[in-house]
Amino acid sequence: MTEDLSPQAAGRRVGIADVAARAGVSLGTASKALNGRGNLREETRARVRAAAEELGFAPNTIARSLLSGRTFTVGVITTDSYGRFSIPVMRGAEDSLAAGEMIAFLCDSRDDPIREQHHLRKLLERRVDGIIVAGRRTDARRPLGHDLPVPVVYAFAPSSDPHDCNVVSDERGAARLAAEHLVKTGRRRIAHITGPHSHASARERADGMIEALAGHGLDLVGEPFFGNWTEAWGRFAAAQLLRAHPDVDGIFCGNDVVARGVTDGLREAGIALPMQVGVVGVDNWDLVAEAARPPLTTVDLGLEEIGRRAAELLLAAIDGHPEPGHHVVAGHLVVRES
Amino acid sequence: MTEDLSPQAAGRRVGIADVAARAGVSLGTASKALNGRGNLREETRARVRAAAEELGFAPNTIARSLLSGRTFTVGVITTDSYGRFSIPVMRGAEDSLAAGEMIAFLCDSRDDPIREQHHLRKLLERRVDGIIVAGRRTDARRPLGHDLPVPVVYAFAPSSDPHDCNVVSDERGAARLAAEHLVKTGRRRIAHITGPHSHASARERADGMIEALAGHGLDLVGEPFFGNWTEAWGRFAAAQLLRAHPDVDGIFCGNDVVARGVTDGLREAGIALPMQVGVVGVDNWDLVAEAARPPLTTVDLGLEEIGRRAAELLLAAIDGHPEPGHHVVAGHLVVRES
DNA sequence: GCAGGGGTCTTGACCGGTTCAGCGACACAG
DNA sequence: CTGTGTCGCTGAACCGGTCAAGACCCCTGC
Numbered sequence: 001m002t003e004d005l006s007p008q009a010a011g012r013r014v015g016i017a018d019v020a021a022r023a024g025v026s027l028g029t030a031s032k033a034l035n036g037r038g039n040l041r042e043e044t045r046a047r048v049r050a051a052a053e054e055l056g057f058a059p060n061t062i063a064r065s066l067l068s069g070r071t072f073t074v075g076v077i078t079t080d081s082y083g084r085f086s087i088p089v090m091r092g093a094e095d096s097l098a099a100g101e102m103i104a105f106l107c108d109s110r111d112d113p114i115r116e117q118h119h120l121r122k123l124l125e126r127r128v129d130g131i132i133v134a135g136r137r138t139d140a141r142r143p144l145g146h147d148l149p150v151p152v153v154y155a156f157a158p159s160s161d162p163h164d165c166n167v168v169s170d171e172r173g174a175a176r177l178a179a180e181h182l183v184k185t186g187r188r189r190i191a192h193i194t195g196p197h198s199h200a201s202a203r204e205r206a207d208g209m210i211e212a213l214a215g216h217g218l219d220l221v222g223e224p225f226f227g228n229w230t231e232a233w234g235r236f237a238a239a240q241l242l243r244a245h246p247d248v249d250g251i252f253c254g255n256d257v258v259a260r261g262v263t264d265g266l267r268e269a270g271i272a273l274p275m276q277v278g279v280v281g282v283d284n285w286d287l288v289a290e291a292a293r294p295p296l297t298t299v300d301l302g303l304e305e306i307g308r309r310a311a312e313l314l315l316a317a318i319d320g321h322p323e324p325g326h327h328v329v330a331g332h333l334v335v336r337e338s
Numbered sequence: 339m340t341e342d343l344s345p346q347a348a349g350r351r352v353g354i355a356d357v358a359a360r361a362g363v364s365l366g367t368a369s370k371a372l373n374g375r376g377n378l379r380e381e382t383r384a385r386v387r388a389a390a391e392e393l394g395f396a397p398n399t400i401a402r403s404l405l406s407g408r409t410f411t412v413g414v415i416t417t418d419s420y421g422r423f424s425i426p427v428m429r430g431a432e433d434s435l436a437a438g439e440m441i442a443f444l445c446d447s448r449d450d451p452i453r454e455q456h457h458l459r460k461l462l463e464r465r466v467d468g469i470i471v472a473g474r475r476t477d478a479r480r481p482l483g484h485d486l487p488v489p490v491v492y493a494f495a496p497s498s499d500p501h502d503c504n505v506v507s508d509e510r511g512a513a514r515l516a517a518e519h520l521v522k523t524g525r526r527r528i529a530h531i532t533g534p535h536s537h538a539s540a541r542e543r544a545d546g547m548i549e550a551l552a553g554h555g556l557d558l559v560g561e562p563f564f565g566n567w568t569e570a571w572g573r574f575a576a577a578q579l580l581r582a583h584p585d586v587d588g589i590f591c592g593n594d595v596v597a598r599g600v601t602d603g604l605r606e607a608g609i610a611l612p613m614q615v616g617v618v619g620v621d622n623w624d625l626v627a628e629a630a631r632p633p634l635t636t637v638d639l640g641l642e643e644i645g646r647r648a649a650e651l652l653l654a655a656i657d658g659h660p661e662p663g664h665h666v667v668a669g670h671l672v673v674r675e676s
Numbered sequence: 677g678c679a680g681g682g683g684t685c686t687t688g689a690c691c692g693g694t695t696c697a698g699c700g701a702c703a704c705a706g
Numbered sequence: 707c708t709g710t711g712t713c714g715c716t717g718a719a720c721c722g723g724t725c726a727a728g729a730c731c732c733c734t735g736c
């Protein structure tokens with residue numbers, strides 16, 4: 001009978017007023033009891049908590065946000081459609097955000113500035129506490145906007161404004177890790193096959209490689225082979241390289257896809273891997289690295305860590321402690337058989 | 339001077355009260371003017387709009403939600419970490435949601451029921467209007483919960499409760515498309531190499547294949563080769579198949595990764611592709627399908643379409659028009675060279 | 677001249693919580 | 707017996723919008 005008067009039966013969702021009524025206290029007291037604030041008798045607190053439990057009370061975050069001005073939400077804008085790079089970044093970010101009881105809105109801008117501005121607007125209307133921008137290329141990008149009312153952190157793809165907060169991978173460091181591994185495994189005649197020269201990551205990895213080899217008194221064999229990020233290019237370039245420099249004994253590839261093409265090209269040219277030539281890639285994209293023959297040794301850029309750091313920096317900025325500038329996340333070598 | 343009194347200078351964000359003051363109307367009038375409601379002179383409406391424009395007014399969705407009870411947000415819970423399957427589904431869902439002016443919260447449950455319940459709770463606290471559950475396997479999964487206060491749609495991975503709203507791929511249809519293509523291109527001795535028997539998708543595609551071939555008066559060559567979803571298995575199974583049935587002239591593979599392994603295995607055994615043997619995969623995972631030699635002909639399961647449909651059904655359910663049951667999305671064949 | 681009516685705008689309640697001033701009761705000191 | 711302080715709770719304002727009810731003005735018709 002009295003069931004008919006219960007909020008659930010009435011189709012309404014149970015609110016703090018229901019909890020207060022059930023516990024026989026005022027609305028304000030119920031609020032304090034549930035949030036551990038104010039001076040209340042422990043017995044009252046327990047009674048309110050029990051009532052909340054019995055009614056299955058879930059606080060309405062919306063109402064709370066209205067007053068506090070904080071929503072405990074952030075927006076994540078990805079420029080590539082949740083591709084190879086933004087996904088691990090997002091996963092890492094979600095990790096850190098969850099630790100701060102925050103949750104992320106996902107927006108895919110598909111590299112379209114109009115779409116991006118539209119999403120930005122929607123996010124601001126929803127009063128997100130902050131925004132993470134994740135890109136798929138390491139080239140600097142136009143900032144999201146000026147004088148935004150919330151902090152922004154750029155992950156992987158940095159903003160062209162150095163005063164923004166950017167979390168980036170250590171491109172030269174990745175090349176250095178690869179160089180060190182190749183040298184340590186006895187390689188001395190090392191070449192480089194990579195993606196398009198128009199990509200900052202391709203250029204930086206190449207420069208880093210040359211620099212690192214120089215540190216060991218070595219020169220790169222030939223010029224870096226710039227091409228594109230495909231297996232076909234890797235196969236083609238490997239064949240060319242062998243023709244020009246049959247004595248090559250190590251190859252650093254700009255990414256795993258190219259590296260896989262290179263291993264196939266070498267194997268089909270009758271080269272025994274890893275005995276005659278050592279190959280190192282970049283990305284640690286397990287699908288590619290583990291399917292290659294032999295499985296690829298590769299540099300993991302630490303994308304998840306980039307996401308985590310970005311979220312941590314965003315949380316700090318939201319709390320009033322911004323740390324603008326470039327934050328470089330180190331990668332690490334994953335040794336497999338190549 | 340008066341600038342110092344502006345809301346921006348005061349660090350506050352501009353609210354509808356600021357717009358109303360600037361336009362010289364009351365708060366309620368400003369609201370009506372901006373939302374196109376009520377009876378107002380066109381001149382007043384224009385004046386308010388102009389004021390809003392000048393101040394860069396962005397309505398506070400939070401306040402609006404509090405009264406209306408709708409947040410125009412949905413939760414997307416993915417069981418795999420934004421992997422191969424949930425990503426296109428999410429992209430499709432975002433498409434449809436954006437059309438309804440909605441935005442998605444992203445939660446990754448990592449196949450952990452505890453995590454999933456935690457996310458569910460957080461989403462309900464945030465008063466999402468609905469929830470999409472996206473999984474990576476076609477096997478039925480335990481429902482998210484009972485008597486949830488918001489509608490739920492399951493995408494790709496259906497709920498085990500048939501009264502739930504599920505959007506699923508057409509597994510048997512995929513096999514039929516593959517069979518038809520192989521038969522149409524003159525293949526008659528067709529085999530099947532696929533993933534683990536424990537996966538519903540592997541079983542259904544195998545059954546669908548046998549059924550479709552029977553429709554053409556053909557039998558499958560040998561038993562289906564159940565294994566796992568790896569290239570290595572594809573290569574191995576291809577070699578075995580050739581030994582047992584050297585006269586095979588068509589192979590339907592359970593997915594693209596296996597198909598790629600199969601093409602490599604066949605090529606290395608000296609088989610000319612696609613002249614001697616035709617190969618068809620499933621997934622249309624461009625990275626794999628295009629890198630294979632020759633590029634794979636494959637069935638696209640229409641994952642984006644599944645995401646779109648799921649979001650549309652969710653929006654309908656939110657509007658009070660639920661359509662429970664199984665909604666099957668057809669795939670399509672993508673013809674490449676294999 | 678005044679009632680009636682339509683068009684235009686204002687006022688105030690409301691959504692569901694949080695927070696703070698204040699109030700009653702009781703203990704204790706003077 | 708009164709003044710003061712503390713404890714535990716209540717009541718109301720508030721966040722930023724929306725919306726229904728009503729106030730006001732001007733025009734029309736009798």
